[in-house]
Amino acid sequence: MLILKGISMSFRQLPAILLLNIFGIGLFLSWYLPENHGFWYxxxxxxxxxxxxxxxxxSGFLKLVAITNNRAFDGVSLLAMGILFLHFFLKQDATGKRRMIIMGVVMLLTAVILNQSGRLFPIERPSPTLTFSGINxxxxxxxxxxxxxxxxxxxGDHGLMLMxxxxxxxxxxxxxxxxxxVVYVVVFSLPRIMIGSHWFTDIYVGALSMVCIVLSWWLLTPACDAVIDGINRLIPGKHRPVK
Structure with a gap:
């Protein structure tokens, strides 16, 4: 029954999945194929x-950019995401809280795997600060x-995780x-662009195209649910699902 439900869900979401894949592939190729990245450069x-x-x-802008790109400031973006997640977590009963914890772990693993996969791109692109001379x-x-x-x-790895x-x-x-x-994506990825450690397209072409292609198959099919539910059944505890 669950398998039939999953297949039905996949068929319903197929148009959205295909559109997201077409958009993601088209976005990436619009940057990758033209000489010197075409209109994106x-x-x-x-x-x-x-x-x-x-x-x-x-000087005020300089200090702001310096502070928001310090490694310690990354904790602010994690805190912001944690607060939003906590808002929904506190509304759950014990069973729902257990599932949300597992969901959080799966989300983190998804981010780590996708981030590492991004390193497999046959593209080595130095940041603007290492590309241009005579800059600040x-x-x-x-x-x-x-x-x-x-x-x-x-x-852009930071933007990728936010997306x-x-x-x-x-x-x-x-x-x-x-x-x-989405506001988090814009606000917390902007410092990387302002300081020059990332190009605009590192985030809004590279990261966005990966997310559109991979997450469409991961989240709009039963795949992610199956992993969350599978882990939920495997981990012992009072509120573990019976089936």
Whole structure:
């Protein structure tokens, strides 16, 4: 019965899955195939130079960029995601809380696996700060330990993990939680773009195309549910499912 239900769900979601795959593949190829990345390169370089110019003439902006790109600040994005997840967790009974904990673990594993898979791309792309000369480097201007460069910035790993969280919010919770998660993507990935450790397209082409292709098959089919439910049945405990 569960198998038939899963097959039925897959057929219902097939148009959405195919559209997301077409969009994701098209988005990636629009960047990958043209010489020097086609129309994306002017967008990337314009965004980088806009923010980079402000680093030297605005001390407040410089300090903001330095602080928000310090490794310790990553805890703020984790806290924001945790609070949103906790909002739904507290509304669950004991059985629901158990399943949400397992869901959180599966979401984390999904992020780790997808992030590592991104390293398999046959693309080695240094960040803008390592591509252009005569530019401002935040670490040199402030002395604050911060990530202002990357030898392989594509796809954007930080943005990728934020997008995965947004995907899980849409699949398992509410549309408003998805909207909040999308705000998280923009707000918490922006510092990486402002400092020049990532190109705009590292996040909104690289990470987004991966999420559209992979998560569509993972979340819009019974695959993720099957893993969550399978782990739920395997782990002993008072509220473990009977079947």
């Amino acid at each position: 002017p967008i990337d370089s314009t965004i980088f130079y806009y923010f980079n110019a402000h680093l030297a003439d605005n 480097r935040v670490s040199e201007l402030t002395g604050i330990p911060t990530k202002d460069a990357s030898r392989d910035s594509f796809p 995965i969280f947004a995907g899980f919010m849409l699949r398992y919770f509410t549309r408003w939680s998805f909207c909040i998660a």
